[in-house]
Amino acid sequence: MTLPSVRDALRVWRRNARVFSHVWKGALLPLFLDPLFYLVSLGFGLGTYLASVNGIPYKEFIAPGLCASAVMWAASFETTWNTFYRMAESRQYDAILATPVEPEDLVLGELLWAATRALVYGTVFMLVVCALGLVSSWWVIALPPFLMLGGACFAACGLAYTSLIPKMDYYTFYFTLFVTPMFVFGGIFYPYDRLPDWAQAAAWLTPLYHLVNIARDLATGPEAAAVAANAAWLLAVTVVLFFAVPARAMRRRLVA
Amino acid sequence: MSVDAAVVHARGLRKAYGAIVAVDGVDFTVGRGECFGFLGPNGAGKTTTMKMIYGLAQVGEGRLEVLGLDVARHRREVKARLGVVPQDDNLDRDLTVGENLLVHAGYFGLSGADARARRDELLEFAGLAARGRSDVRELSGGMRQRLLIARALVNRPELIVLDEPTTGLDPAARRGVWNVLAGLRAQGVTFLLTTHYMEEAARLCDRLVIMDRGRIVDAGAPGELTVRHEQPDLEGVFLHLTGHGLGAQA
Numbered sequence: 001m002t003l004p005s006v007r008d009a010l011r012v013w014r015r016n017a018r019v020f021s022h023v024w025k026g027a028l029l030p031l032f033l034d035p036l037f038y039l040v041s042l043g044f045g046l047g048t049y050l051a052s053v054n055g056i057p058y059k060e061f062i063a064p065g066l067c068a069s070a071v072m073w074a075a076s077f078e079t080t081w082n083t084f085y086r087m088a089e090s091r092q093y094d095a096i097l098a099t100p101v102e103p104e105d106l107v108l109g110e111l112l113w114a115a116t117r118a119l120v121y122g123t124v125f126m127l128v129v130c131a132l133g134l135v136s137s138w139w140v141i142a143l144p145p146f147l148m149l150g151g152a153c154f155a156a157c158g159l160a161y162t163s164l165i166p167k168m169d170y171y172t173f174y175f176t177l178f179v180t181p182m183f184v185f186g187g188i189f190y191p192y193d194r195l196p197d198w199a200q201a202a203a204w205l206t207p208l209y210h211l212v213n214i215a216r217d218l219a220t221g222p223e224a225a226a227v228a229a230n231a232a233w234l235l236a237v238t239v240v241l242f243f244a245v246p247a248r249a250m251r252r253r254l255v256a
Numbered sequence: 257m258s259v260d261a262a263v264v265h266a267r268g269l270r271k272a273y274g275a276i277v278a279v280d281g282v283d284f285t286v287g288r289g290e291c292f293g294f295l296g297p298n299g300a301g302k303t304t305t306m307k308m309i310y311g312l313a314q315v316g317e318g319r320l321e322v323l324g325l326d327v328a329r330h331r332r333e334v335k336a337r338l339g340v341v342p343q344d345d346n347l348d349r350d351l352t353v354g355e356n357l358l359v360h361a362g363y364f365g366l367s368g369a370d371a372r373a374r375r376d377e378l379l380e381f382a383g384l385a386a387r388g389r390s391d392v393r394e395l396s397g398g399m400r401q402r403l404l405i406a407r408a409l410v411n412r413p414e415l416i417v418l419d420e421p422t423t424g425l426d427p428a429a430r431r432g433v434w435n436v437l438a439g440l441r442a443q444g445v446t447f448l449l450t451t452h453y454m455e456e457a458a459r460l461c462d463r464l465v466i467m468d469r470g471r472i473v474d475a476g477a478p479g480e481l482t483v484r485h486e487q488p489d490l491e492g493v494f495l496h497l498t499g500h501g502l503g504a505q506a
Contacts, residue, residue: 091346
């Protein structure tokens with residue numbers, strides 16, 4: 001296993017950042033409106049009938065989770081459709097790998113970029129949620145680094161899948177069987193405390209569950225130990241997955 | 257020529273993908289300042305040989321040294337000193353013409369004012385100075401090819417690998433690319449070039465090898481080859497050596 005060069009990974013990151021600087025106005029809006037619609041529909045709609053969950057007004061209960069979901073969608077789109085386009089359609093990876101950049105650097109650069117983009121989406125949504133007065137703790141200002149960590153974890157998942165599939169059509173499965181179920185079962189819309197243990201155990205296996213817990217903890221007053229445990233889960237899964245799947249599979253795929 | 261002075265030195269180079277043998281034991285040595293050609297039909301193993309040189313394919317068997325380094329062990333170092341013009345256009349469609357050069361320079365560690373100066377120099381060289389801010393999708397085929405060549409020069413490479421640099425271009429655009437390459441040759445740059453155009457091989461190459469079905473069937477200067485096989489041109493040489501024309505699939 002070749003260790004990636006962070007310096008070369010950042011060169012790939014800079015290319016993506018440059019492209020994003022051209023398109024951000026058009027790109028930011030749809031992915032940002034999505035969680036906003038859920039917030040309005042469920043928080044202000046359903047929330048009118050549901051007074052509170054675990055003592056927290058329903059709007060405030062789901063708002064931090066929707067920051068986490070903004071991160072998930074952003075990192076997932078970036079490491080699936082966008083990454084596949086660069087790899088297989090515009091053949092960018094062939095151009096990049098003919099320079100000193102190696103496949104592991106390339107994958108790390110994509111991961112860091114997707115995490116950065118997720119950080120932008122998650123933080124913008126966090127600011128909206130704060131402006132709407134849906135946050136009760138100042139600890140929320142510590143949230144962005146965790147949003148980036150969560151973004152890196154979703155990016156590792158997306159890159160692992162991308163490195164293995166032969167064509168773009170397979171993303172339907174990724175979103176239908178992985179991303180959407182996390183969104184609805186990841187703990188954004190209801191707590192797991194009173195559900196059967198197996199349900200919580202299943203949720204524990206997904207990155208979103210941990211990021212939602214961190215976001216909610218920081219938005220409502222932190223429990224440091226819980227935040228640390230969830231962050232450790234995200235970091236461990238990101239690192240292990242990165243080296244186990246996309247870093248290896250991309251080398252096999254691109255340098256046959 | 258001594259092996260030490262060689263820019264590329266291959267011995268018993270072989271590459272198989274499963275049961276398909278793409279390159280079947282080739283030997284060649286390219287000297288500094290040479291324009292060295294690989295002539296052969298599609299499927300002869302030219303592209304696979306190029307990809308092993310510039311790091312997009314692993315060396316199967318045999319030895320391959322580029323710029324005095326074993327490519328199997330020094331990929332990064334070798335790639336830092338090469339320029340590559342790929343067979344398929346892989347310009348970055350999300351960036352402008354100028355940004356394509358700037359970002360590519362970034363992969364080699366060139367940034368800031370140095371990278372911008374290099375960009376301007378290369379846009380001028382490729383006759384694209386007026387198109388720096390254009391979308392690459394707006395360029396003609398000939399312009400895109402010249403941009404690909406300019407991109408391959410960002411790191412001032414010691415060796416340039418061109419994989420079928422004029423395939424798909426009309427005659428005027430092809431001449432435009434030849435002029436660009438002639439300019440580089442005058443500067444003493446070493447070239448490795450694959451082509452299936454006889455005229456291109458005869459015009460550009462100091463020496464060439466003729467490849468067919470993964471093997472080198474003969475090697476020499478274009479004039480030497482025509483004399484040796486008593487043929488009027490390279491096309492005749494190729495037919496004489498392989499028993500089939502260049503249009504035939506191997």
